[in-house]
Amino acid sequence: MNGRVFIIGLGLIGGSLALCIKKQHKNATIIGFDVIFEQAKLAKMLSVIDEIAPSIEDGAKEADLILIATPVQETERIMQALVNMELKDQVIISDAGSTKKEIVKRSKLLADKGVAFIGGHPMAGSHKSGITAAKSILFENAFYLLTPEDHIRAEQVQQLQSWLSGTKARFITLSPDEHDYLTGVISHFPHVIAASLVHQAEKTSETKKLVPRLAAGGFRDVTRIASSSPEMWRDILLHNKEVLLSLLVNWQEEMQKVTNMLETENSEEIYDYFLRAKQFRDELPQKQKGAIPAFYDLFVDVPDYPGVISEITGILAKEEISITNIRILETREEIYGVLVISFQTEEDRERAEACIHLHTSYETSVAL
Missing domain, CATH: 3.40.50.720 (NAD(P)-binding Rossmann-like Domain)
Structure with a gap:
């Protein structure tokens, strides 16, 4: 055109x-x-x-x-x-x-x-x-x-x-109404929850000094979307206020359900609660982009010795595979640590995994 x-x-x-x-x-x-x-x-x-x-x-x-x-x-x-x-x-x-x-x-x-x-x-x-x-x-x-x-x-x-x-x-x-409700459920509301989890951790860290170090692993990944633009999310919340207020009421009811299960020590209901969540989550499309930006992470078990990070990045650089982020999980006690490498696309992650397997004996995995 x-x-x-x-x-x-x-x-x-x-x-x-x-x-x-x-x-x-x-x-x-x-x-x-x-x-x-x-x-x-x-x-x-x-x-x-x-x-x-x-x-x-x-x-x-x-x-x-x-x-x-x-x-x-x-x-x-x-x-x-x-x-x-x-x-x-x-x-x-x-x-x-x-x-x-x-x-x-x-x-x-x-x-x-x-x-x-x-x-x-x-x-x-x-x-x-x-x-x-x-x-x-x-x-x-x-x-x-x-x-x-x-x-x-x-x-x-x-x-x-x-x-x-x-x-x-x-x-x-x-329709605009349907758009705002659907994105409220799968994007806007999860950002609110992620931010609230971070606030809870911050308050706890005032008395429990180990929180920031231990949160460097899975907690940091779960709450990753809380690092999004505050200006953008202020505007989104105010624009989609009615939907989010309704979802917050539903969330409070959901948390009350969890509270009741714990107070009554209903092990069968607790098991079923997590089972149904697992089943629904496992059935979600894996290769399809959704409302929240995907993060293509590769976890590499590496020995704790000098130069191991440059070894991995050097291998990827030779294959011209771009890395968007790299870090080490610090919550492990074994002699092996976990190197977390983030990529822009799933294709880059797949190429990187194949490349690491070809040139090293390190175990790799991806979060599903």
């Missing part, structure tokens, strides 16, 4: 969308804007975008597609500003926010102006942020949720999907 695509917000998501569109639509021109001008300059230098817009108004006026990849409250302000700008007649506007109901409500003013707004949510991410973390493969096999209102024509939705075809994502269309 030819045309001009204007991307507002040049972080991980905006930058990755730009790369996907450039890869699929080589004749398109990608214009970018970010409130942090250095981010825009870096995006241009890295060839993520073709041009830097000096302002939103300058970038929007000739755009055929406008993608807003900013925190949701900032998205609302940008949509309000776009209402008063000169735009092309057939322009399509979409966003990439994690909540949709309030955003779509704001789009009414654009609809009154005859502008098509289609809510969007690419359900992929990374524990890295910023334009330097942008990748054209970020959305592959991820769900990309679209929330068009009734007045949006089918061909407009198809046109947006064509622009975004380079993401290689799986498009699903649903």
Whole structure:
């Protein structure tokens, strides 16, 4: 497709969308804007975008597609500003926010102006942020949720999907209300629980000094999503307040159920509680991206001697396998420790595991 695509917000998501569109639509021109001008300059230098817009108004006026990849409250302000700008007649506007109901409500003013707004949510991410973390493969096999209102024509939705075809994502269309409830259950609420577990550990650490050291293992992995952007999650919680308040009530009822089982020492119910959770969790798709960014970790049993980490990283470097993070679990007492290596994709993890098996005798495993 030819045309001009204007991307507002040049972080991980905006930058990755730009790369996907450039890869699929080589004749398109990608214009970018970010409130942090250095981010825009870096995006241009890295060839993520073709041009830097000096302002939103300058970038929007000739755009055929406008993608807003900013925190949701900032998205609302940008949509309000776009209402008063000169735009092309057939322009399509979409966003990439994690909540949709309030955003779509704001789009009414654009609809009154005859502008098509289609809510969007690419359900992929990374524990890295910023334009330097942008990748054209970020959305592959991820769900990309679209929330068009009734007045949006089918061909407009198809046109947006064509622009975004380079993401290689799986498009699903649903209502804004359904979107916010589903993402509340599988993404927003788990982030609240992860943050609350960290707060509990922090309070306990005031009297139990071993907590931070022991939490370096499984606890740190379980609560990994609590390291997400506080600004982003503040906005998401306020936008999806009604759903989250309802889920918190359900959670309190669930915890009361656990409390009752413990107080009555009902071993059969406790066993069944964990069994049903295990069965449902084990049946969840393993190779499919969901609402929470996946972390592709490889656990390597390594002997405790100098140079073992550089040995492993050297092997992977020769095969040009990128590592996103590396650390050692410190909770083991044996002479063997556990090296945890994180990768961007499952393919990288599989290549790394095969490579380590080929060149060493170290045991490896992945968390299921």
